[in-house]
Amino acid sequence: MQETKICVIGLGYVGLPLARLFSTKFPTIGFDKNQARVEELNSGHDSTLEVSDELLQEAIAKHGFRCTTNIEEIKESNFYVVAVPTPVDENNRPDLRPLIGASQTVGQVIKKGDIVVYESTVYPGVTEEECLPVVEQVSGLIFNKDFYAGYSPERINPGDKEHTVEKIKKVTSGSTPEIADIIDNVYNSVLINGTHKAPTIKVAEASKIIENSQRDVNIAFMNELAKIFNAMDIDTHDVIEAAASKWNFIKLSPGLVGGHCISVDPYYLIQKAQVYGVMPRVMSSARRLNDGMGEYVANQVIKLMNKKGVLVKDSNILLLGITFKENCPDIRNTKIVDIHTTLSEYTNNITIYDPWANKEEVKHEYNIEITNTLPQANKYDAIILGVAHKEFLDIDIKTLLNENGVVYDVKGILDRNIIDGRL
Numbered sequence: 001m002q003e004t005k006i007c008v009i010g011l012g013y014v015g016l017p018l019a020r021l022f023s024t025k026f027p028t029i030g031f032d033k034n035q036a037r038v039e040e041l042n043s044g045h046d047s048t049l050e051v052s053d054e055l056l057q058e059a060i061a062k063h064g065f066r067c068t069t070n071i072e073e074i075k076e077s078n079f080y081v082v083a084v085p086t087p088v089d090e091n092n093r094p095d096l097r098p099l100i101g102a103s104q105t106v107g108q109v110i111k112k113g114d115i116v117v118y119e120s121t122v123y124p125g126v127t128e129e130e131c132l133p134v135v136e137q138v139s140g141l142i143f144n145k146d147f148y149a150g151y152s153p154e155r156i157n158p159g160d161k162e163h164t165v166e167k168i169k170k171v172t173s174g175s176t177p178e179i180a181d182i183i184d185n186v187y188n189s190v191l192i193n194g195t196h197k198a199p200t201i202k203v204a205e206a207s208k209i210i211e212n213s214q215r216d217v218n219i220a221f222m223n224e225l226a227k228i229f230n231a232m233d234i235d236t237h238d239v240i241e242a243a244a245s246k247w248n249f250i251k252l253s254p255g256l257v258g259g260h261c262i263s264v265d266p267y268y269l270i271q272k273a274q275v276y277g278v279m280p281r282v283m284s285s286a287r288r289l290n291d292g293m294g295e296y297v298a299n300q301v302i303k304l305m306n307k308k309g310v311l312v313k314d315s316n317i318l319l320l321g322i323t324f325k326e327n328c329p330d331i332r333n334t335k336i337v338d339i340h341t342t343l344s345e346y347t348n349n350i351t352i353y354d355p356w357a358n359k360e361e362v363k364h365e366y367n368i369e370i371t372n373t374l375p376q377a378n379k380y381d382a383i384i385l386g387v388a389h390k391e392f393l394d395i396d397i398k399t400l401l402n403e404n405g406v407v408y409d410v411k412g413i414l415d416r417n418i419i420d421g422r423l
Contacts, residue, residue: 002113004186007031007077009102011041011067013260013330014119014154015083017050017165021190022081023065030067031074031105038067047358049329050158075109079186080116082106082131083154085260092267092287094123096130103131107138110147115174117150117183121265123209123272124202127151128175143175150174150183151201153208158259159328169193173204212265213283218252219262220286223293226254226423230300236423237412253412254423256297256335256386257290258324263333294338297410297423301382302346304406304420310381312346318380318400319352321387322362322370326411329356336386337366351375355391375400382406388413 004026008019011032019030032038040047044057059065068074084098099120106116116135118127132143141147155168170187172195174180184197198204226236236254244251257263266283273280305312324334336352343350352362352370362370374395379402385392388411397407397418407414409422 002078003027004079005077006079006081006186007074007109008081008083009074009105010082010084010098010120011037012083012085013048013050013158014156015081016041016046016048017156018081018083018119018154019067020051020055020059020065021165023059023063025189026079026186028063028065029074029077030065031069031071032067033069035069038069041067047329048158050156071105071108075111077109078111078114080106080110080114081119082116083119086120086122086264086268087260088264088267094268094271096122096126099126099131100134103134104138107135110135110139110141112141112146115148115150115179115183117152119152119154121153121208121212121261121268122205123268124206125272127201127205148175148179149201150179151204152183152187153204153211155208155211158330159325166190167192170195171198171204171207172196173198173201175201209265209269212262213269216257216262216266216290217282217286218250219255219257220289222252222254223289223423227296230421230423254293256293256324256410258333258335259330260332263287263290263335291335293423294335295342297384297386297408298339298342300421301343301384301406301408304408305382308404308406308420310402310404310406314349315347315381316349316378316402317343317347317351318375318378318383319350320354320383320385320392320395321389322352322354322357322368323387323389326388327356327390329358331357331362331365337368339384339386340368351378351380354387354389356389380405382408384408384410385414386410 006022006026006028008015009031011030019028022028045053046056082102084102087095089095132149136143150173152170152172157163170191172184172187174183184195187195229236243249266287270280270283302312322334322336323331353374354370355372359370362368380400381402383397407419409419412422
């Protein structure tokens with residue numbers, strides 16, 4: 001094969017770190033339809049904070065990495081990587097429109113001998129049955145004769161500075177044995193811990209979807225235990241610590257399951273399983289349970305307020321955090337919004353403080369106002385820690401609380417002497 005020239009399509013939490021890494025070994029260009037995003041990246045800054053300014057600027061200055069919205073500028077590439085979102089619609093059905101759109105883009109630029117690799121999380125069969133026919137139709141080329149394909153599922157964990165993309169072991173696959181080797185070699189050349197070459201594209205697709213589905217089911221079990229033990233007035237975290245003393249106990253914690261992976265991806269496999277006449281009851285139940293935990297937390301807080309004689313109606317409430325996870329600006333599918341929605345039925349006096357979230361993005365996505373600075377003057381009837389941002393550990397919560405106020409710790413990180421309840 002000629003010199004590998006890579007184009008990464010989709011420059012979000014997945015695409016940008018991968019493109020930056022590829023640029024250290026191959027001529028690499030990033031493509032995204034969002035002009036503001038492209039301008040930001042070309043200036044050397046990543047607002048998602050997945051790639052540091054230092055690394056991004058080094059990629060630009062030393063390796064010639066650049067980003068564009070101009071499709072003409074990516075036609076010289078011969079190895080295309082698609083890393084666009086795979087969301088669900090309002091009915092939790094897979095929404096393949098971003099993936100189809102990216103496939104149309106690939107179809108406009110792909111040439112004979114080129115390779116396209118998909119990274120977006122999908123159910124088994126999407127790459128070959130949904131995406132590649134679009135590439136064929138737009139390009140006029142024939143799959144596995146004129147161009148080739150592969151699938152290498154993303155394993156980016158937003159905000160995780162330990163398991164960065166170069167340290168992740170990647171699953172790879174190709175549409176022919178020879179192409180599988182080429183794709184595997186390209187990824188292996190930039191990864192510290194290498195790859196696992198799956199025998200088929202569908203196996204690689206399935207491996208990714210069950211990674212997140214397994215996490216979802218395991219957390220749902222912990223959330224169900226939290227509901228049981230809360231009803232019995234037993235501290236769930238104490239129970240978990242005791243059980244974890246056994247060598248083969250898998251230690252997990254209850255919590256809110258948001259974000260763009262664990263709370264979304266299982267729906268793709270659930271939907272596809274039903275097409276084959278299989279009802280995935282465990283996965284479906286896990287999704288329902290985890291999706292309801294925001295409302296459950298809000299109702300637990302209301303219950304504690306009532307026990308203390310704190311009037312819920314028109315009460316002043318402080319929510320600490322709105323991102324879907326700690327020390328990360330990602331607000332996608334955050335379940336803190338469900339807490340806010342439930343409490344909003346009783347009071348409009350809800351303040352959300354999050355030093356990591358972008359106020360404009362939160363307003364646009366959820367029509368909720370937040371603050372990036374901690375209010376000092378207010379006395380709150382309830383304070384709910386929903387996200388374990390490092391900044392929250394330094395807050396003197398008692399100074400913000402009314403005399404009979406309630407403190408609820410979703411993440412289990414606060415001093416137990418100051419809280420009234422936790423998951």
